Amino acid sequence: EPEVTQTPSHQVTQMGQEVILRCVPISNHLYFYWYRQILGQKVEFLVSFYNNEISEKSEIFDDQFSVERPDGSNFTLKIRSTKLEDSAMYFCASNKGGTLFLNEKLFFGSGTQLSVL
Amino acid sequence: AQKITQTQPGMFVQEKEAVTLDCTYDTSDPSYGLFWYKQPSSGEMIFLIYQGSYDQQNATEGRYSLNFQKARKSANLVISASQLGDSAMYFCAMRETYTGANSKLTFGKGITLSVRP
Numbered sequence: 001e002p003e004v005t006q007t008p009s010h011q012v013t014q015m016g017q018e019v020i021l022r023c024v025p026i027s028n029h030l031y032f033y034w035y036r037q038i039l040g041q042k043v044e045f046l047v048s049f050y051n052n053e054i055s056e057k058s059e060i061f062d063d064q065f066s067v068e069r070p071d072g073s074n075f076t077l078k079i080r081s082t083k084l085e086d087s088a089m090y091f092c093a094s095n096k097g098g099t100l101f102l103n104e105k106l107f108f109g110s111g112t113q114l115s116v117l
Numbered sequence: 118a119q120k121i122t123q124t125q126p127g128m129f130v131q132e133k134e135a136v137t138l139d140c141t142y143d144t145s146d147p148s149y150g151l152f153w154y155k156q157p158s159s160g161e162m163i164f165l166i167y168q169g170s171y172d173q174q175n176a177t178e179g180r181y182s183l184n185f186q187k188a189r190k191s192a193n194l195v196i197s198a199s200q201l202g203d204s205a206m207y208f209c210a211m212r213e214t215y216t217g218a219n220s221k222l223t224f225g226k227g228i229t230l231s232v233r234p
Contacts, residue, residue: 033221044224048220056220102149102212103150110161113160
């Protein structure tokens with residue numbers, strides 16, 4: 001079964017540094033998402049992306065965050081100047097989109113564990 | 118108000134017994150979808166089951182079934198014949214249509230389930 005791929009699986013960075021988290025969504029999917037999960041807490045929506053632009057973003061997704069689809073396969077999340085509270089598991093997800101079906105599930109990657117020191 | 122509420126503390130169940138994980142939701146959208154995901158200790162998010170707001174019957178997927186009570190706004194997951202591999206965090210999530218057919222999923226805080234041998 002096709003899957004969403006995320007790299008790296010673990011990323012350690014110093015506070016104030018920029019990080020880029022990478023994702024390869026499933027090839028025929030059109031809608032892409034980033035979520036984060038602080039240790040032991042709920043999965044929080046960050047941003048959705050369609051047709052090369054942001055569809056929706058949460059209040060967490062401030063000016064320090066950006067997303068990009070630099071080519072036909074990758075989808076990236078950039079954090080410009082990391083803070084301690086950015087430490088979390090970051091999940092990329094995708095779905096086909098283009099339908100009116102509510103039941104279309106999100107396919108999640110295995111996540112990138114970001115640790116900001 | 119919380120969109121998805123999962124208030125049970127850590128749940129324990131004996132192997133081969135059934136267990137119910139509670140989920141209540143809040144929406145004014147007449148059309149919505151409810152999802153359950155499983156997150157084992159390895160961290161990935163695994164889709165389990167879906168229930169649409171207009172579905173006449175409760176959803177079932179193998180050992181998973183959904184006890185959907187629309188008037189009470191609850192969508193409890195029932196796992197029958199628990200197995201040791203069912204030990205994981207379980208998340209309830211909702212998709213509303215107000216932002217479009219492919220709007221995000223909103224997750225609850227999750228419930229930890231431990232299956233005892």
